[in-house]
Amino acid sequence: MxxxxxxxxxxxxxxxxxxxIDPTHQHETITYRHLLSQTLGSxxxxxxxxxxxxxxxYAACEMVRLGTSPELPLVVQQWDSLIAVNYPARKFGxxxxxxxxxxxxxxxxxxxxxxxxxxxGDTEPGHWGxxxxxxxxxxxxxxxxxxxxxxxxxxxELPGVEIEKASIDEAFFDLTRPVREALLxxxxxxxxxxxxxxxxxxxPPPPIKWDELGHLxxxxxxxxxxxxxxxxxxxxxxxxxxxxLPTWHDVALSIGAELMAGVREKVRxxxxxxxxxxxxxxxxxxxxxxxxxxxxxxxxLRNAAIANYLKPMxxxxxxxxxxxxGKAIAEEYDASTVGDLLSVSVEEIQNRYGESAxxxxxxxxxxxxxxxxxKTALFKSMSASKNLLKPLVKPAEGAHxxxxxxxxxxxxxxxARAEQPTLWPKTLVLGAYKGFGNGHxxxxxxxxxxxxxxxxxxxxxxxxxxxxxxxxxxxxPLNIRHMHLSFTGVGTAETGQGSIECxxxxxxxIAPSVSxxxxxxxxxxxxxxxxxxxxxxxxxxxxxxNPGRNSPDCHTAPSxxxxxxxxxxxxxxxxxxxxxxxTGATNTSEARLDWNSKLDNLKREHEDYHYAxxxxxxxxxxxxxGMPGPVSGSSSKKRKTESxxxxxxxxxxxxxxxxxxxxx
DNA sequence: TCTTCTGTGCTCACCAC
DNA sequence: GTGGTGAGC
Ligand SMILES: Nc1ncnc2c1ncn2[C@H]1C[C@H](O)[C@@H](COP(=O)(O)OP(=O)(O)OP(=O)(O)O)O1
Numbered sequence: 001m002x003x004x005x006x007x008x009x010x011x012x013x014x015x016x017x018x019x020x021i022d023p024t025h026q027h028e029t030i031t032y033r034h035l036l037s038q039t040l041g042s043x044x045x046x047x048x049x050x051x052x053x054x055x056x057x058y059a060a061c062e063m064v065r066l067g068t069s070p071e072l073p074l075v076v077q078q079w080d081s082l083i084a085v086n087y088p089a090r091k092f093g094x095x096x097x098x099x100x101x102x103x104x105x106x107x108x109x110x111x112x113x114x115x116x117x118x119x120x121g122d123t124e125p126g127h128w129g130x131x132x133x134x135x136x137x138x139x140x141x142x143x144x145x146x147x148x149x150x151x152x153x154x155x156x157e158l159p160g161v162e163i164e165k166a167s168i169d170e171a172f173f174d175l176t177r178p179v180r181e182a183l184l185x186x187x188x189x190x191x192x193x194x195x196x197x198x199x200x201x202x203x204p205p206p207p208i209k210w211d212e213l214g215h216l217x218x219x220x221x222x223x224x225x226x227x228x229x230x231x232x233x234x235x236x237x238x239x240x241x242x243x244x245l246p247t248w249h250d251v252a253l254s255i256g257a258e259l260m261a262g263v264r265e266k267v268r269x270x271x272x273x274x275x276x277x278x279x280x281x282x283x284x285x286x287x288x289x290x291x292x293x294x295x296x297x298x299x300x301l302r303n304a305a306i307a308n309y310l311k312p313m314x315x316x317x318x319x320x321x322x323x324x325x326g327k328a329i330a331e332e333y334d335a336s337t338v339g340d341l342l343s344v345s346v347e348e349i350q351n352r353y354g355e356s357a358x359x360x361x362x363x364x365x366x367x368x369x370x371x372x373x374x375k376t377a378l379f380k381s382m383s384a385s386k387n388l389l390k391p392l393v394k395p396a397e398g399a400h401x402x403x404x405x406x407x408x409x410x411x412x413x414x415x416a417r418a419e420q421p422t423l424w425p426k427t428l429v430l431g432a433y434k435g436f437g438n439g440h441x442x443x444x445x446x447x448x449x450x451x452x453x454x455x456x457x458x459x460x461x462x463x464x465x466x467x468x469x470x471x472x473x474x475x476x477p478l479n480i481r482h483m484h485l486s487f488t489g490v491g492t493a494e495t496g497q498g499s500i501e502c503x504x505x506x507x508x509x510i511a512p513s514v515s516x517x518x519x520x521x522x523x524x525x526x527x528x529x530x531x532x533x534x535x536x537x538x539x540x541x542x543x544x545x546n547p548g549r550n551s552p553d554c555h556t557a558p559s560x561x562x563x564x565x566x567x568x569x570x571x572x573x574x575x576x577x578x579x580x581x582x583t584g585a586t587n588t589s590e591a592r593l594d595w596n597s598k599l600d601n602l603k604r605e606h607e608d609y610h611y612a613x614x615x616x617x618x619x620x621x622x623x624x625x626g627m628p629g630p631v632s633g634s635s636s637k638k639r640k641t642e643s644x645x646x647x648x649x650x651x652x653x654x655x656x657x658x659x660x661x662x663x664x
Numbered sequence: 665t666c667t668t669c670t671g672t673g674c675t676c677a678c679c680a681c
Numbered sequence: 682g683t684g685g686t687g688a689g690c
Contacts, residue, residue: 058690083690440683441682443682
């Protein structure tokens with residue numbers, strides 16, 4: 001998944017002098033200043049990033065769920081095709097390309113598991129019964145849930161480490177900080193240096209015991225005579241003999257490898273999932289490194305090995321170079337591998353594709369400054385869709401699929417709210433498509449309510465469906481081949497404005513205010529039949545219309561006394577003003593949990609406040625405080641050289657525009 | 665076993681209009 | 682708001 005913004009559209013970034021001299025920084029001398037500085041961010045010469053990827057993930061989920069023995073071949077199928085093949089099954093030559101029947105021929109004892117599905121009326125996806133693509137909808141939700149469990153183990157095992165969920169089965173780790181701490185613990189002499197010696201290089205590092213830590217990607221290419229030039233091969237062979245001395249960054253990587261081996265083992269023992277990991281100096285390389293050797297193993301890419309590891313790689317495999325831009329470059333330079341492009345100068349590539357194409361030049365050299373960033377909101381939209389094998393021909397058939405899609409959204413929103421109770425999808429979108437590029441969508445504001453149900457979603461969606469049907473030309477066949485239902489504008493309701501969590505725990509939902517503008521579009525509430533009694537009401541900002549009613553129990557606001565500033569911190573007083581009556585949920589354990597979580601939030605926010613304050617002092621006030629969200633560790637690490645985000649598209653060079661959003 | 669290979673069925677994000 | 686695309690699992 002991980003749909004990060006395209007690097008070429010992020011805006012300009014400057015090539016630093018040091019980059020052009022020694023782009024990969026592999027010959028950089030590490031000084032005491034480097035070691036002892038905490039704020040180098042992505043330019044830290046001791047940076048250690050890891051990527052962890054679950055092996056044959058969906059298949060592994062089913063193995064765990066069914067408790068099958070690890071050596072039994074198992075595949076997960078979606079209708080007739082395979083979407084995951086475990087490693088024992090791969091031994092039989094089964095791959096994702098196979099149809100289920102063909103796979104069974106290759107291995108008669110193969111265990112085939114179909115992905116969970118919904119049919120109308122189901123409130124949760126399941127494995128029961130025979131599946132039928134014409135009546136069922138697949139659901140990947142159980143895999144998302146398992147994915148979440150793995151992430152939680154990661155967080156438990158590496159507290160304080162920035163972890164970024166990159167896809168359903170992958171996560172990045174910024175291990176720089178724990179590695180540095182371990183380094184200073186193990187080699188305490190590194191910590192004691194007089195100020196005047198700060199810029200002297202560190203002493204030579206100790207030898208490293210790589211055994212047990214993972215596969216070391218070799219510095220010289222492995223003997224594949226095919227791609228070595230004749231004249232150079234003898235020289236090369238000599239070089240292979242002499243492994244260069246280890247660097248302190250190598251030591252850092254080895255510590256990172258220890259940490260990853262530890263968490264991976266925890267995931268295996270606690271949850272039963274085997275994983276593969278890559279450890280390197282940035283995200284791009286970590287991901288590449290993870291695929292060096294797969295299945296319950298990890299690999300390490302030292303800086304000295306970067307160049308040779310990248311050279312033979314087809315560059316169009318690099319993210320964002322697989323599309324039109326990559327194709328244009330391939331044709332322009334008659335190139336297919338990274339090595340083929342290394343002779344292209346940074347000026348050349350920027351002249352041709354715009355200043356921002358610096359990113360291309362950098363990535364070919366293994367430079368990637370992107371940060372590991374825990375996602376604040378888990379997602380911004382949530383969608384469910386279904387290709388209809390049997391196209392819809394009558395408007396009345398729409399309701400059936402709406403309910404099935406809605407069930408998936410309900411289930412997932414509830415699950416997400418278990419962790420993040422303030423999650424709030426602001427809009428519901430329904431799309432109906434007849435073929436590629438032939439369809440329409442309609443959207444409506446989605447009310448903020450505690451208990452989302454299929455009925456509620458369906459009532460709004462049915463309205464949208466009617467609107468869509470209104471667009472149909474009289475008499476022409478419907479032929480809907482694809483339906484899509486999604487929440488968009490998913491955010492967390494702002495704390496401080498109306499104590500959203502109280503709403504969520506309220507047995508009756510809040511009556512939000514309605515602006516005249518939105519009222520016009522919000523007729524959907526008229527026939528939210530199942531919930532006449534204020535259960536669903538439109539709103540614009542979560543402000544209660546009628547504070548006297550539906551009041552949840554918020555009268556004892558959580559508070560605590562900060563040990564650092566001595567102040568008593570409590571939540572907004574006006575929250576409790578807004579709701580003057582308890583509703584009965586007061587003494588339930590649910591309510592207490594809610595109270596506790598509010599207290600936790602309060603503490604966290606206050607800690608963030610102090611953290612930001614400290615940072616401000618450290619950075620001479622250059623850092624902005626008082627931003628709405630919590631100050632995360634990594635945002636504070638952002639360097640000014642990295643302020644590439646949110647540059648207006650005007651800064652974009654005309655050269656690259658033609659590679660995006662051009663019809664073709 | 666494995667990166668290549670297909671194609672499906674999805675999910676998510678961003679941008680132009 | 683709506684439509685379209687790119688990207689990846
Ligand atoms: N093209 C696809 N279509 C549908 N589902 C996919 C596709 N690619 C991957 N998936 C699903 C099934 C996988 O178990 C899950 C994770 O993908 P991925 O990490 O690429 O492979 P994998 O986990 O099956 O094997 P590996 O051990 O090689 O990582 O996502």
